[in-house]
Amino acid sequence: MSLLHPYFIVAIAYMLFFSVQEVFGKKVEKKWLWFLGIYLILLVGFRDNVGPDYGSYKALYVYSDTKSYYSIFMKMLHMEGPEQLEVEWLYTLVNKILLNVFNAPFYVLTLVVAICATFFKIEYTEDNTFYPFTFTLFMFFPFFFIGESGQIRQNLGTFIVYFAVRYIKERKFWHYLFFIFLASGIHTVCYLFLPMYWLARVPLNKTVMLILIIISVFLSPFEIYRVFGSFLDSMTSDNILVKGLNGYMDESSERLNGGFGVPELMMMILTFFLFAFDTKMKELYPYYEYHRNYAVIGICSYFIFRNNPVFSSRLVGAFIGFSYVLIPNTMYVASGGKKKMIYSFIIALVIFNFLVFSSFFNIKIGRFTIELYKNHILP
Structure with missing residues (x-):
């Protein structure tokens, strides 16, 4: 096990302090969440050779400058230009402008991406839970290190989509479509969220959810996703970045061949909360149904794509990341004793995820250790 750098320990302590306040005291002002966001931006935006895919993204930064603006424009229109773009148009455009116009060092790109991702993350968190610090702490391991500090393209794209959920609530289709357009310009996987404008409002009950999940578990060994051919490959392939992801995520051959691992455990936990609190959440929590539908899609997709480590992490992770907000949200409808039990379980799960994250040497591989x-800019 490796020792996490004190900078991250400070962030964890800060989140834990305000988490206790928001759960057992009064609502914490949003400015304290922004202070956390600014601090995390400094840690992520100015990191130096830190993160599992840092070198790959740095190479991609230089490579983007070889593409013409006309080719980028044609890619935006989903047409072929004189040059082939291996990475989505908006991300390539941001890279090219920073390097071609400003001759900016690579850490300026990581800073810009960190600022954008943090803005959308804070707005989405504030919109969708009464416990933003608890949710952020809950998602810190491993999502902060795999997302903000790792797969920065998919992380930014999905948080743009998460932010746009407010337009599903307000029934503003063109606003939602615009943000899907922007997000897909960062990462193609965000196209998968377009149907959620309609699917988020589909009524589900426990029986239907159970049937869907059981069918997905049954279909898992048959790898039915192969019928989509190269379509899903295009959404998940990052070319030079795939190697970085696979080197960072510890996927044992035993788990991929039907064994039981941490991802299956998390699916079980999410499923339990989904069924145990469904009735009360429908009655008391605003827009709970949207989170529930994302969760069902995420759980079913996980089992369908389970035999493919890239699909089961990238495609499914986009939906699961949203649906995990359900777990801290259940405290809103729980009684005093149950609320304490749920909170204790969340903190225990944070500790567990930290230990697992450390035991797989991901902290050292990502260069997040004290040494x-x-x-x-930070000492």
Whole structure:
């Protein structure tokens, strides 16, 4: 097990302090969440050779400057230009402008991406839970290190989509479509969220949810996703980045061949909360049905794509990341004793995820340890 750098320990302590306040005290002002966001932006935006895919993204930064603006424009229109773009148009455009116009060092790109991702993450968190610090702490391991500090393209794209859920609530289709357009310009996987404008409002009950999940578990060994051919490959392939992801995620051959691992455990936990609190959440929590539908899609997709480590992490992770907000939200409808039990379970799960994250040496591989983490402006 490796020792996490004190910078991250400070963030964890900060989140835990305000988490206790918001759960057992009064609502915490949003400005304290922004202070956390600014601090995390410094840690992520100015990191120096930190993150499992840092080198790959740095190479991609230089490579983007070889593409013409006309080719980027044609890619935006989903047409072929004189040059082939291996990465989505908006991300390539941001890279090219920073390098071609401003001759900016690579950490300026990571800073810009960190600022955008943090803005959308805070707005989405504030919109969808009464416990933003608890949810952020709950998602810190491993999502902060795989997302904001790792797969920055998919992380930014999905948080743009998460932010746009407010337009599903307001029934503003063109607003939602615009943000899907922007998000898909960062990462193609965000196209999968377009049907959610309609699917988020589909009525489900426990019987239907159970049937869907059981069918998905049954279909898992048959790898039915192969019928989609190269379509799903295009959504998940990052070319030079795939190697970085696979080197960072510890996928044992035993689990991929039908064994039981941490992902299956998390699916069980999410499923339990989904069924145990469904009735009360429908009665008391605003827009709970949207979160529930995302969760069902995520759980079913996980089992369908389970035999493919890239699909089961990238495609499914986009939906699961949203649906995990259900777990802390259940405290809103729980009584005093149950609320304490749920909170204790969340903190225990944070500790568990940290231990698992450390035991797989992901902290060291990502250079997040006290001896390996470096920052351009922090000592």
